[in-house]
Amino acid sequence: MTIPRTMTLALACVLGASGCTTGQGDQAVGLTGPTSQAQILEAYAQSYKQETDKQYDASEQSIRTLAEQGDEFAQLRQAWLAYNAGNYRLSIARYSAVVARNPSLVEARLGLMLPLMAQSRWREAAAQANVVLAQHPGQYIAHLRLLRCEEAMKQWDVVVAHADQLAPLYPSDPEVLLAKARALAARRQIADARTVYATVLTRAPENEEAQLYLRTHP
Numbered sequence: 001m002t003i004p005r006t007m008t009l010a011l012a013c014v015l016g017a018s019g020c021t022t023g024q025g026d027q028a029v030g031l032t033g034p035t036s037q038a039q040i041l042e043a044y045a046q047s048y049k050q051e052t053d054k055q056y057d058a059s060e061q062s063i064r065t066l067a068e069q070g071d072e073f074a075q076l077r078q079a080w081l082a083y084n085a086g087n088y089r090l091s092i093a094r095y096s097a098v099v100a101r102n103p104s105l106v107e108a109r110l111g112l113m114l115p116l117m118a119q120s121r122w123r124e125a126a127a128q129a130n131v132v133l134a135q136h137p138g139q140y141i142a143h144l145r146l147l148r149c150e151e152a153m154k155q156w157d158v159v160v161a162h163a164d165q166l167a168p169l170y171p172s173d174p175e176v177l178l179a180k181a182r183a184l185a186a187r188r189q190i191a192d193a194r195t196v197y198a199t200v201l202t203r204a205p206e207n208e209e210a211q212l213y214l215r216t217h218p
Contacts, residue, residue, distance in 0.1 A: 040066065047077065056085035072098065072105075079111055088115035106132055106139065113145050122149040140170065147179050159183035174203040181213070190217050 043062050050059035060081045066074035079094035095112035098105060109128045116125035129146035132139050143166055150158045163180035170176060177200045184193035194217060197210040204210070 051081065051084070054084075056081045072102065076108060076111065079108075083111070083115050083118070088118050091115040092119075104135070106136060106142075110139075110141055110145065117145070117148065117152075120152070122152045125149050126153075138169075144175060147176065151179055151182065154186070156183040156186050160187075172203055174200045174207060177203065178207075178209060181210070185213065185217075193217070 043066060047059045047062040050056075050062060060078050063071075063074040063077055067078050075094065075098050079091050079098065082088075082091035082094055092112065092115045095108055095115070098108040099112060102108065109132050113125040113128050116122075116128070126146055126149040129142045129149065132142040133146070136142070143162070147159065147162050147166070150162060160180055160183045163176050163183070166173075166176045167180070177196055181193050181196040181200060184196060194214060197213045200207050200210040201214075
């Protein structure tokens with residue numbers, strides 16, 4: 001996940017790392033928490049390592065004290081780690097808390113979309129994307145996730161119009177074309193869907209979805 005624009009004093013010049021030990025093997029950060037820049041770096045380094053190993057609870061524990069001290073990036077990581085652990089309710093609560101404190105933080109709103117989408121709460125997720133796009137009309141991740149929400153809600157006309165808006169701006173991305181092709185197929189516009197799926201294969205020749213559609217809809 002990317003580091004947000006705003007960072008707290010606790011991070012200083014840190015660009016990401018995790019994990020703090022207390023001198024007792026791999027034990028997590030002590031009650032007093034990291035105080036020096038070196039300890040903060042170690043805390044993040046440990047957290048990232050544990051995340052790589054899918055030890056999401058331990059990864060969160062390594063930076064918990066930083067989050068409790070008001071470190072916004074650590075709070076974002078807590079929400080992200082809860083999402084990866086499959087604890088969507090907790091992830092939503094944590095992302096929502098960050099959004100409440102900093103409504104303009106794009107990464108928090110985009111992050112909040114993930115557990116909402118995982119719970120099929122498409123309208124709520126779409127609302128977050130629309131807030132971002134109202135402030136940053138070209139935010140591509142917001143567009144892609146909104147497109148996914150529109151597709152999940154079977155708003156086929158909206159999906160086609162949205163894809164037509166994005167495809168000329170990002171012609172190499174097959175995901176936009178795939179969304180449009182699925183919408184056209186859902187509207188039973190087989191010839192048009194075949195055309196778009198064929199275009200997908202010029203971007204992603206091994207795409208199984210496009211290959212299957214073209215093979216089964218001659």
